[in-house]
Amino acid sequence: xxxxxxxxxxxxxxxxxxxxxxxxxxxxxxxxxxxxxxxxxxxxxxxxxxxxxxxxxxxxxxxxxxxxxxxxxxxxxxxxxxxxxxxxxxxxxxxxxxxxxxxxxxxxxxxxxxxxxxxxxxxxxxxxxxxxxxxxxxxxxxxxxxxxxxxxxxxxxxxxxxxxxxxxxxxxxxxxxxxxxxxxxxxxxxxxxxxxxxxxxxxxxxxxxxxxxxxxxxxxxxxxxxxxxxxxxxxxxxxxxxxxxxxxxxxxxxxxxxxxxxxxxxxxxxxxxxxxxxxxxxxxxxxxxxxxxxxxxxxxxxxxxxxxxxxxxxxxxxxxxxxxxxxxxxxxxxxxxxxxxxxxxxxxxxxxxxxxxxxxxxxxxxxxxxxxxxxxxxxxxxxxxxxxxxxxxxxxxxxxxxxxxxxxxxxxxxxxxxxxxxxxxxxxxxxxxxxxxxxxxxxxxxxxxxxxxxxxxxxxxxxxxxxxxxxxxxxxxxxxxxxxxxxxxxx
RNA sequence: CGGGGUGUAGCGCAGUCCGGUUAGCGCACCUGCUUUGGGAGCAGGGGGUCGCAAGUUCGAAUCUUGCCACCCCGACCA
Numbered sequence: 001x002x003x004x005x006x007x008x009x010x011x012x013x014x015x016x017x018x019x020x021x022x023x024x025x026x027x028x029x030x031x032x033x034x035x036x037x038x039x040x041x042x043x044x045x046x047x048x049x050x051x052x053x054x055x056x057x058x059x060x061x062x063x064x065x066x067x068x069x070x071x072x073x074x075x076x077x078x079x080x081x082x083x084x085x086x087x088x089x090x091x092x093x094x095x096x097x098x099x100x101x102x103x104x105x106x107x108x109x110x111x112x113x114x115x116x117x118x119x120x121x122x123x124x125x126x127x128x129x130x131x132x133x134x135x136x137x138x139x140x141x142x143x144x145x146x147x148x149x150x151x152x153x154x155x156x157x158x159x160x161x162x163x164x165x166x167x168x169x170x171x172x173x174x175x176x177x178x179x180x181x182x183x184x185x186x187x188x189x190x191x192x193x194x195x196x197x198x199x200x201x202x203x204x205x206x207x208x209x210x211x212x213x214x215x216x217x218x219x220x221x222x223x224x225x226x227x228x229x230x231x232x233x234x235x236x237x238x239x240x241x242x243x244x245x246x247x248x249x250x251x252x253x254x255x256x257x258x259x260x261x262x263x264x265x266x267x268x269x270x271x272x273x274x275x276x277x278x279x280x281x282x283x284x285x286x287x288x289x290x291x292x293x294x295x296x297x298x299x300x301x302x303x304x305x306x307x308x309x310x311x312x313x314x315x316x317x318x319x320x321x322x323x324x325x326x327x328x329x330x331x332x333x334x335x336x337x338x339x340x341x342x343x344x345x346x347x348x349x350x351x352x353x354x355x356x357x358x359x360x361x362x363x364x365x366x367x368x369x370x371x372x373x374x375x376x377x378x379x380x381x382x383x384x385x386x387x388x389x390x391x392x393x394x395x396x397x398x399x400x401x402x403x404x405x406x407x408x409x410x411x412x413x414x415x416x417x418x419x420x421x422x423x424x425x426x427x428x429x430x431x432x433x434x435x436x437x438x439x440x441x442x443x444x445x446x447x448x449x450x451x452x453x454x455x456x457x458x459x460x461x462x463x464x465x466x467x468x469x470x471x472x473x474x475x476x477x478x479x480x481x482x483x484x485x486x487x488x489x490x491x
Numbered sequence: 492c493g494g495g496g497u498g499u500a501g502c503g504c505a506g507u508c509c510g511g512u513u514a515g516c517g518c519a520c521c522u523g524c525u526u527u528g529g530g531a532g533c534a535g536g537g538g539g540u541c542g543c544a545a546g547u548u549c550g551a552a553u554c555u556u557g558c559c560a561c562c563c564c565g566a567c568c569a
Contacts, residue, residue, distance in 0.1 A: 087567075123569095157492080157567050164568065219569095225569095237569060276569055307528050346529040353529095364528055457565090467504080491569090 012039075019033065033166035035157030037275070040355060042398040043299035049149065051201055051297070052273070055193050060147040061173060064128050067170050068150075069118040078251040084218020085122045088155045092118040116422060120153040125244070125270055127217065128174045129252040136176060136266060138216035141259050143186075144176040147168055162279030163236070163491045170274035176266045180257060183267035184222075187243040190271040191224035194239035202277070204228050204284045205414050206238060207437070207474065207486060210464025214446050217270075221245040225485065226462040231284040233435020235461045238280050241271035245368050275448045276464035285379075285406050291356030292379055294406055295399045302328055303335045303357045304396065307345045307364030314339075324361070324373070327392060333399070352376060359395065406480040420484065422473045427487070431456040437488050439467070441481035443474035453475060458487045 006376045014234040020131045037045065051344060070093065076082045093113045096112035119125065128146075135141060138179030156164055192210060198206045206226035220242035228238045249255070249265035258264055285292040295301050304321050304445070308314040321337050328335045336357075338348055345362065352360055360383075362374040373391055376383035379402050386394050421427045430438055442448060442460065453459050472481050 055505080084568095129502085152569095157569095169567080186531075240569070272569075274569055309527065344527050344529090344531065346527080346531080348530085349528095350530045360530070366528075 016201065033156070034407055035161055035165045035168075038167075040299065041278065044281070044297060045196055045275060046298050048197075048281075049171075049199075049300055050278060052193075052197060053147075053149075053316075054116070055433070056147050056173065058172075059145075059193060059355045061147045061175075063148060064146045064149070065148050066124050066131065068121055068142045070121050070124075070127045071183040072117045072119055076120055077126060078247055079224065080218050081125065081219035081251075082403065089122055090120040090153045090155050092120065092490035105167055121150070122152055122154045123272075124150070124152075124164065125174065125248055126146065126252070129248040129254060130269070132174075132176055132266070133252050133254045136254055138254050139178045140258055142176055142178045142256060142266065143182065145173075145186075146175065147171055147173040153333055159491065163276055163277070167274045170272050170424075172270060172272040175269045176231070176249075176254070177269070178256065178264075180267050182267050183245075186244055187241045187269045190224065190269070190367060191226065191241040193441075194241065194271070195226050196272060197225055197273075198238060198277075198280075199293065199407065200297050202281050202284070203296075203403060203413045204238075204280060207462055207464055208466065209460060209464040209486065210420075211240075212449055212460050212485075215451060216462065217443070219244060219247050220270075221247070224460050224465075227437075227488075228280055228284060229417060229437055229488070230280070230491070231286075231413065232283075233417060233489070235437065235490040236276070236283070236462070237282050237490065238277060239271070239273040242269060244268035244270060246459075255315075260470070266435075267377070281403060284410050286356075289381065290354035292406060293356035294359060298334075298356065298358050300336045300357055301336045302332050302333055302359045302361060303348075303352050304335065304361045304363065305336075305348050305352075306339055307362055309365070313361060313365055313368075317365075317370055320368065321363055324388070328395060331392060331396075333395065349376075353381070359398055361391075377402055379409070384489060418489060422472070422475060427452075427458075427475055428456050431458045431487075435489060437461070437486050439484040439486055440475045440484075441472035442478050442485045445477075448474060448476050452487065456487075456489075458489050461486045461488050461490060 021470070058061075072091070073264065075085070075089075094108045094110075095116055096109040097106050098109040098112075100107040131145060135144060144245070149169070151167055152172075153167050155166060159165055175183070175186050177186060195206050195208050198204045206228050208224070209218075209222040210224055211225055217240060222243040224241040224243075224272060225237055228234055228236050244267075246265040246267060248268050249421050252385060254266045255263050256266055281293070282291060283490060291347045292439045306314060306317040306321055310315055321339070323336050326334045338352075340348075345350070349360065349362075356378060358378050360376040360378070362376070367373050367385075367388075372385050373387050373388050374383055374385050375391070375394060375398070377398055414437070416432070419430060419434075419438065420439045421430060421437065422440070427438060427440060430436070438458070449460055463483065469483055469485060472484065474481050
């Protein structure tokens with residue numbers, strides 16, 4: 001088995017092929033830049049979906065669904081939005097094929113040309129605000145707090161499995177509010193939901209902050225982001241929440257009558273996370289033996305592997321294992337008993353490590369004799385033999401412990417790779433040799449941001465919310481700065 | 492769209508420079524026996540339009556021309 005290299009950028013393709021193919025997550029699809037999410041990978045996604053969906057509902061949102069196709073004219077209504085997305089849209093121009101008798105081939109029927117082209121959604125603001133226009137007349141119709149789980153298509157020039165695929169799955173929340181304050185609160189609420197999910201479920205520490213003008217979502221007045229640091233020192237934008245102001249309401253003429261009888265435009269937010277989070281999950285925690293999944297998101301938390309020499313032993317172990325499985329399931333754990341006779345125990349050990357199962361139990365003849373069981377944890381790859389009577393408590397303890405440990409490990413990694421730099425030459429060296437987050441002063445201009453990007457390939461990932469004010473001088477121009485911002489090379 | 496690279500079995504590759512039996516290796520797959528506490532051993536077996544097309548030649552995976560696809564690095568981006 002080829003080793004999975006997590007540190008070096010140049011080995012990521014190898015790493016992906018192994019993890020992704022062998023761990024049954026996905027494989028390259030014949031369609032340009034698209035991915036097949038294999039059953040095990042999709043199980044992880046479903047798990048994430050389930051948690052996020054509950055978080056959205058708990059914050060008052062409901063699910064809905066809007067069309068995949070957006071008429072081209074909708075798109076051009078919001079100027080900066082169309083500018084941001086125009087270059088990466090798949091466009092439907094015809095609605096029928098026909099048999100070309102000369103060539104004996106199927107061709108696009110020229111007679112089936114659409115009068116107005118349809119855009120395959122790269123995001124749904126336009127069609128949703130077109131729809132909201134009919135839903136909103138009065139302040140009594142507000143707020144609208146809607147989320148949709150959907151697929152979208154962005155025809156990027158360059159794709160990267162999981163991190164930037166042509167088609168991807170995501171959720172997009174689109175809310176409408178009567179006041180600016182309320183919309184702003186919603187924007188911040190949702191970035192906090194994302195940060196909560198990333199840290200407490202994925203075990204992945206994130207920096208919360210706002211984007212600079214040039215990195216902002218097309219059509220937004222403010223973009224909040226969570227930025228995670230991958231094990232190769234590159235940053236990954238993992239979720240965003242946008243304050244859209246009244247831009248889309250104005251573009252789609254969505255006005256409402258307020259309590260005082262005055263007409264005003266509606267305030268909007270949108271927010272989303274995608275299957276990129278699976279890439280983040282993989283890249284944040286995996287090691288040379290494969291995936292490491294946080295217990296809270298692992299589709300199966302515990303696997304039990306029988307070790308036996310003959311059928312008689314297997315029967316005895318089966319009985320015992322099924323009992324243990326039942327007990328664990330009663331406590332709410334997802335458990336798999338792998339009694340396949342087609343693979344040997346050693347093979348199974350390696351297999352479940354590759355797939356990142358948090359806890360592995362092994363039970364064999366020795367254990368039957370001694371009333372013991374072997375318990376192994378994926379995050380540290382350590383194992384111990386415990387008495388069966390204490391197993392349930394041990395599992396409780398381990399599940400918590402593993403969840404906390406992988407978070408702590410990722411946090412330590414980030415701490416060790418976050419540097420305060422005040423010298424531009426040092427900054428350049430760090431970007432070339434070390435990677436990671438660099439906290440530095442910036443004069444606030446797009447010119448400086450652009451210069452740094454051209455010279456170091458590092459961009460401003462965010463202006464952190466939590467960072468303290470600290471007066472300083474821009475690392476490039478020496479002009480005054482009120483606060484450090486976070487730079488990194490990013491995916 | 493620029494720069495680089497690769498296309499040979501499901502996966503990973505050798506063979507190509509310098510044309511020559513029936514195209515080979517590892518893993519995986521199938522059958523049988525022995526095995527089973529960290530990816531088992533032995534024996535046998537199946538699987539290929541050598542990316543596509545044309546050309547050169549007695550003969551092409553190998554040489555020539557054209558095309559296509561994919562990967563990596565940039566520009567772009569969740």
